[in-house]
Amino acid sequence: MPELPEVETVRKTLEPLLINHKIIGVRILLNKVIKDPDILIFKKRILNQTIRQVQRKAKLLIFVLDDDVLLSHLRMEGKYYYQKQDDLINWKHVLLVLDLDNGYQLRYHDTRRFGTFHLQTKTTYQSLKPYINIGPEPWSQEVTSDYLKNKWKNKKQKVKTALLDQTTISGLGNIYVDEVLFAAKIHPETTVNKLNNQNLTAIISNASKILKLSIELGGSTIATYTSSLGVRGSFQDYLQVHMRVNQQCFTCKNIIQKSKVNNRGTYFCNHCQVKK
DNA sequence: CTCTGGTCCTGTACGC
DNA sequence: TGCGTACAGGACCAGA
Numbered sequence: 001m002p003e004l005p006e007v008e009t010v011r012k013t014l015e016p017l018l019i020n021h022k023i024i025g026v027r028i029l030l031n032k033v034i035k036d037p038d039i040l041i042f043k044k045r046i047l048n049q050t051i052r053q054v055q056r057k058a059k060l061l062i063f064v065l066d067d068d069v070l071l072s073h074l075r076m077e078g079k080y081y082y083q084k085q086d087d088l089i090n091w092k093h094v095l096l097v098l099d100l101d102n103g104y105q106l107r108y109h110d111t112r113r114f115g116t117f118h119l120q121t122k123t124t125y126q127s128l129k130p131y132i133n134i135g136p137e138p139w140s141q142e143v144t145s146d147y148l149k150n151k152w153k154n155k156k157q158k159v160k161t162a163l164l165d166q167t168t169i170s171g172l173g174n175i176y177v178d179e180v181l182f183a184a185k186i187h188p189e190t191t192v193n194k195l196n197n198q199n200l201t202a203i204i205s206n207a208s209k210i211l212k213l214s215i216e217l218g219g220s221t222i223a224t225y226t227s228s229l230g231v232r233g234s235f236q237d238y239l240q241v242h243m244r245v246n247q248q249c250f251t252c253k254n255i256i257q258k259s260k261v262n263n264r265g266t267y268f269c270n271h272c273q274v275k276k
Numbered sequence: 277c278t279c280t281g282g283t284c285c286t287g288t289a290c291g292c
Numbered sequence: 293t294g295c296g297t298a299c300a301g302g303a304c305c306a307g308a
Contacts, residue, residue, distance in 0.1 A: 003301065032284095059302080075302050077286085093286085112285045114302070130303090157279070166303080174301050222301070242301095263281065265299080 002074040004137070004171030005214035007059050009233060010080060015054035017082050018063070018106065022050045025099030033095050033108075035116050042119050046070065046098075058134050058170030069125050075114035081107040135167045138207035143169060145200035152192035159195065160188035160261040163203070171211060175220060178242040178267045180206045187275035188259075188266050194276040213238070241267040 002010070026043050028034060034042050049065035056062060063070040072078070081089060085105055096108040096117065108115065118130060125131050136142045151168050163169060163177045172180065181188050184202035186195070195203075214220060219233035222243065236243075240250055245258035249269040258267050 006301085073302080076300070111287065112300085114284065133303090155278075161279085164302080220301085262279090
C-alpha cells in the first residue's frame with residue numbers, strides 16, 4: 001500500500017502515540033528484516049533509547065531516538081500496530097516488536113516480508129544507504145524543469161519507469177505515477193528525453209498537487225484487508241486511471257487501457273495521454 | 277554507463 | 293472443490 005501519502009499518514013498517526021516513550025524491549029521474529037547493524041548489536045543499541053520524533057523522507061519512516069535513528073521502509077505490505085502487550089493479534093506476520101515503557105507495543109506486520117530496518121547514528125545516516133538514495137520530493141525547491149531536463153536529457157527510459165526511480169524524484173509509486181501522468185497528459189511509454197518544458201512542468205506541479213491532496217485525504221486504501229491503526233484513506237475514490245481498466249475515461253469517455261511498462265501494471269487513457 | 281528483468285515473499289483472484 | 297497460474301502498491305541487483 002504505501003507510497004508517500006500513506007507513509008505520511010502512518011507517521012502522523014504514530015508520532016503522538018510514541019513520542020517520549022522509551023524502548024524497554026525488542027523482539028525480532030525474522031532476522032532478515034534487519035539490514036544493519038548485526039542483530040545482536042541492533043538489539044543492544046536500540047534498548048533504552050527514547051523515541052523523540054517520527055519523521056519521514058518520501059516513503060522512508062524515520063524514528064528519531066536519543067543517539068540513533070531507526071529507519072523503516074514498509075515496501076509493499078508493511079504495517080504498524082500499536083497495542084497493549086496482551087492484546088490479541090494474529091502473530092503470523094509480525095516481524096518485529098518494540099516494547100514501550102507505557103505497556104504498549106509497536107508491532108511491525110508484513111505479509112510479504114519485503115520491509116527493511118536500519119539502525120544508524122543520527123550524525124551519519126543522511127550520508128548512508130538507504131537515506132542517501134532518496135532524491136528530493138516533488139515540492140522541493142530543487143525540483144524544477146531544468147533539474148529534470150538535466151537528469152533526463154540523454155536517457156531513453158520510459159517516463160513511467162523514470163518516475164518510479166526514487167533517486168530523481170521521490171515519493172511516487174505505481175498508483176500515483178499513473179495518476180500524475182494522466183493529469184499531465186503524458187503517455188507512460190514516452191521516453192524521457194522527448195519531454196518538453198511544458199511536460200516537465202506539468203509532471204512537477206501535478207505530482208505535488210496529487211500527493212498533497214492524497215495526504216489530506218489520508219492516502220489510498222486499495223485491497224487492504226487488515227486495517228493498521230485504523231488508517232484508512234479515501235484518495236482511492238478520486239483515482240482517475242489507476243485500477244480503472246475497461247472503464248470510461250472521466251475526461252473523454254474512451255476506455256482506460258492497462259498494459260505493462262517494465263513489468264509494472266500501468267493504467268492510462270490512450271486518447272488523453274498521447275505518446276511522443 | 278544505461279536499461280531490463282529477475283528476485284525477494286505470501287496471499288488472493290480467477291480460469292479450467 | 294482443487295489445482296495451476298498470474299498478479300500485487302517497492303527497490304535492489306546481476307547481467308546484457
